[in-house]
Amino acid sequence: MIRIGKYVLYDILRSRFVILYTALLLIVSFSMYSLDSDAGKSTLSLLNIILLVVPLVSVVFTTIHFFNSYEFIELLLSQPVNRKTIFLAEFFSVAFALNCAFFIGVGIPVMILNFSESAVYLILSGLLLTLVFVALAFAAAVFTRDKAKGIGIALLFWFYFTLIYDGLILYIIYSFSDYPMEKVTLIMVSLNPVDLARIIILLKLDVSALMGYTGAFYKNFFGSSLGIIYSLLFLLLWIVAPVLFAIRKFARKDI
Amino acid sequence: MITVSDLNKRFGKLNVLQSITVDFQSGQSYAMIGPNGSGKTTLIKCILGMVLPDSGIINVHGHSIANDWSYRNHIGYMPQIGRYPEQMKIGQIFDMIRDLRKDQSSLDEDLIREFKLDQMKDKRMHTLSGGTRQKVSASLAFLFNPSILILDEPTAGLDPIATEALKEKILSESSKKKLFLITSHIMSDLDELSSHMVYLDEGKILFKDSIELLKEETGEVKLGRAVATIMRRNITQTLHV
Helix, strand or coil: CHHHHHHHHHHHHHCCHHHHHHHHHHHHHHHHHHHCCCHHHHHHHHHHHHHHHHHHHHHHHHHHHHHHCHHHHHHHHCCCCCHHHHHHHHHHHHHHHHHHHHHHHHHHHHHHHCCCHHHHHHHHHHHHHHHHHHHHHHHHHHHCCCHHHHHHHHHHHHHHHHHHHHHHHHHHHHHCCCCCCHHHHHHHHHCCHHHHHHHHHHHHHCCHHHHCHHHHHHHHHHCHHHHHHHHHHHHHHHHHHHHHHHHHHHHCCCC | CEEEEEEEEEECCEEEEEEEEEEECCCCEEEEECCCCCCHHHHHHHHHCCCCCCEEEEEECCEECCCCCHHHHHEEEECCCCCCCCCCEHHHHHHHHHHHCCCCCCCCCHHHHHCCHHHHCCCEHHHCCHHHHHHHHHHHHHHCCCCEEEEECCCCCCCHHHHHHHHHHHHHHHCCCCEEEEECCCHHHHHHHCCEEEEEECCEEEEEEEHHHHHHHHCCCCHHHHHHHHHHHHHHHHHHC
16 A cells, blocks of 8 residues: 555645645745734634635545546556555545645644644644545545546535535524524534534634534533544544545446 | 356446356467447456456456456556556656566566667656557556456557567467457457457357357458458348347
8 A cells, every 4th residue: 555655645746736735824824823913813713714725625636636546546456456455545645645734834833833732633623624525525536437526526515514514503503593402503513524623623722602602502511621532533433434435435436 | 267257237228248258268369359339348347357247257267356356466458548647757657567566576578678668768658649658558568477468459559560569479478378368450460369259249249269260160261251251140140030
């Protein structure tokens, strides 16, 4: 797997996209901390940008990369190589490249400018979120033969989880406001990796009131540390489940 | 050797392969012919594990290939259209495949030298012409001295000199107890290269026999004419039924 991964990584680095992404993240992180003297506020603004940008870039880059390496995969499949090995090499190389970009672009500036517990969680959840959306994008890309359709499905994941889902939650809470909705919101939040990542950081930043109803409830219901373990576990599930689905699909795909 | 039994494959509504049962013996060279879209490439891709059949069993050297990949150590494959990572250089492609198949000691670099590919190691794949890609594909197929060689339209797109070089290579290798599976539409090539013929049409094997026998039966000297005679006979038979 490492042998194949080496070539995939080489190919990714050649395209320079990851380097641009790193630079973009570096600029965003440094500018956020120079805009406001309150480091907590800066972290919060950075969080909001990360929650939008990281999933989007992960999704788009992964699907485009997968469809562009179709020839490479075809070539490998006529060689004595296991399909699962090829898939995992692809997955880990993309995940590694994007996570490196995130770590250099956000992790290092945050650690230099505002090293705190919340910063550590910001980095951790950014890394996990990258993995989640790389996994989802791989599942979408393996699912279809058509490049446009693959990218479309992957983008739909992004739209759904970053934009549509919150609206849905608000709508449901609002329409059923006469009923006790605590447990329902908890379940609904767990079904969205972006919300999970946001909650990890908000609980640490102690600004859960900013997130309104869900955040306040979440804090009460769990207490900080248990809530974080719970959401970390769910995020892991959000990585493992799409990867397993994609492996199964890839093993039976006609190339 | 390869044995295929009761192989079926559908692509949506299209029945690409219908209960194909056939065996290919080591030391023989099989010409696989048939109209476009008759399922030749799909059958080859099934043997390579790139397309997964809906039902049926394929054995390579006596072992089922289902859920296995190590059997591809014995196979050299030259695709119809060689598709390669566009950004990689010729030399890098060879190095990568060599790296993946490290365990194999005896390398056969005759074709690389013959096609002078070692002199253009630094050319990127996207700058290559179709013929040069075919040369890369052919050299890769022969590189690891495999006991089975599957060549999908090997001479299409090659210049006359390269075609002759490749044909010579195929002839010299087939005398070494290797199994060749060649598809082509150029009958004169197949006449020179192969000992047996398999005729595929609409996903079914219509005919499989040795070429000598075929010629004897039809009374023709050239393979192309013999095949045409057989086909005509088949058509009239189906018309009478």
